[in-house]
Amino acid sequence: MGDWFTQAGHGVRFEWGPVGASFLAEEVACLVVIDVLSFTTSVTVAVEMGTQVFPYRWRDETAAVFADRMGASLAVGRRAATESSPWSLSPAALRRAPFTPRLVLPSPNGSTIASAAEGSAVVAGSLRNATAVGRWVAGQGYGTAERPVVVIASGERWPDGSLRPALEDFLGAGAVIASLRQCGRDRLAPEATVAAAAFEGIGDVAATVTGCASGRELVDGGYADDVAIATEVDACKVVPVLIRGAFADTEAAK
Numbered sequence: 001m002g003d004w005f006t007q008a009g010h011g012v013r014f015e016w017g018p019v020g021a022s023f024l025a026e027e028v029a030c031l032v033v034i035d036v037l038s039f040t041t042s043v044t045v046a047v048e049m050g051t052q053v054f055p056y057r058w059r060d061e062t063a064a065v066f067a068d069r070m071g072a073s074l075a076v077g078r079r080a081a082t083e084s085s086p087w088s089l090s091p092a093a094l095r096r097a098p099f100t101p102r103l104v105l106p107s108p109n110g111s112t113i114a115s116a117a118e119g120s121a122v123v124a125g126s127l128r129n130a131t132a133v134g135r136w137v138a139g140q141g142y143g144t145a146e147r148p149v150v151v152i153a154s155g156e157r158w159p160d161g162s163l164r165p166a167l168e169d170f171l172g173a174g175a176v177i178a179s180l181r182q183c184g185r186d187r188l189a190p191e192a193t194v195a196a197a198a199f200e201g202i203g204d205v206a207a208t209v210t211g212c213a214s215g216r217e218l219v220d221g222g223y224a225d226d227v228a229i230a231t232e233v234d235a236c237k238v239v240p241v242l243i244r245g246a247f248a249d250t251e252a253a254k
Contacts, residue, residue, distance in 0.1 A: 011143045011187035012180050013150040014173055014195045017163040021113045021152045028150045030121040030142040032133060032176055035110025035154035036168040037214045038089050041230040042075075043124040043240050043247050045091045046103055052246040053124075054104045055111040063106050070245075072102035078223060092225035102246070109154040114242060122242035125151070125176045127168075127205065128229070129236040134179020136239040136250055143185035151176050151192065156214060167212040168230070174199030175233070206231035 006027045007013040015024050025031055033040055043053050054070055056063050059077065067074035073087050081088040086097035089107055105111055114122055121142070125133040142149040153169035174195035181188065181196060188196070202208050206228075209215045215227050240247035 007150075007189040007191060009145060009187075010189035010192070011145050011148050012177055012185050012192045013148060013189045014153070014177065014192040015150055016153050016165060017155045018109070018113050018116070019163070021150075022116060024150045024152075025117050026119055027148070028120055029147040030123065030137055030140070030149040031117050032123045032125045032137065032149060032151045032173075033110050033114050033117075033154060034125050034152060034169050034172040034176065035107065035113075036126055036172040036209065036230050037166070037218060038091055038226055038230060039105065039107040039110030039114075039154070040124040040126045040172075040240075041128060041226075042089055042091045042094055042105060044126055044128050044236045044238055045094045045229065046105070047124075047240040047247055047249050048236060048238050049094075049099060051100055052102050052248050053240065054102065054246045055114040055242075056104050056106040057112045057115050058108070059106040063104060067104040070102060070104060072104045073100040075103060075105045078221075090223060090226050091229040092223070095229070108157060113152055113154055114247070117242070124240040124242075124247050125172065126236075127172050127175055127209075127231055127233050129234070129238060130172065130175035131179045131234045132237045132239050133176050134183055137176075138180055138183035138185055143180050143183075143187075145187055149180070151195070153195075166214050168209045168214050170195060171199050171202060171205060171209065205233055
């Protein structure tokens, strides 16, 4: 593939899903993962409480082995949470759960992208911390033609496993890109420009995310609180960065 598919020459880039992330990861200095419902939102909630979060590709028997090796608690599926295993991909459940210093958080989308990224700084972004992420990324010198950043909307999966572009992730990516532009990062790829414009022009972000396909799925499933937390726009100042295999507050990187 030619350089045009890497959006070469632009300081701020935008792409979709695990394949897009793997294709651009070696071309950029920083990768911001967006999975609003709910991996990166859950990461912000956990890291706010002082928990280190280890991304992991799959929630299977290997995840339990990995958690044991890391000395970490293992998050389970939303509906599998119990009193003895209260940690899950649900941001609301994580807020209620007892504190754990280390948590393995598998997911097929955002966690898979983060755990596979190599060779660049990896940041967990969401609607909750978009402005903080943009400021941190720009403050580290990323987002220029020499040190480009790509913002990855994780998306969801169709039943056949293919990528389903998800509106909430498009808006989350746009929020981070808009913050980067406010910080003077103006060499945006057209893809990034459109994502930022979508976020800035949407109006009521919470209502839009709640009413979109992914939001309706969670609300109808009894997880309206997760959507409410995910749409706390800029309520979080924490910037989780992947440090030695785990997301931690940027203060831990110093």
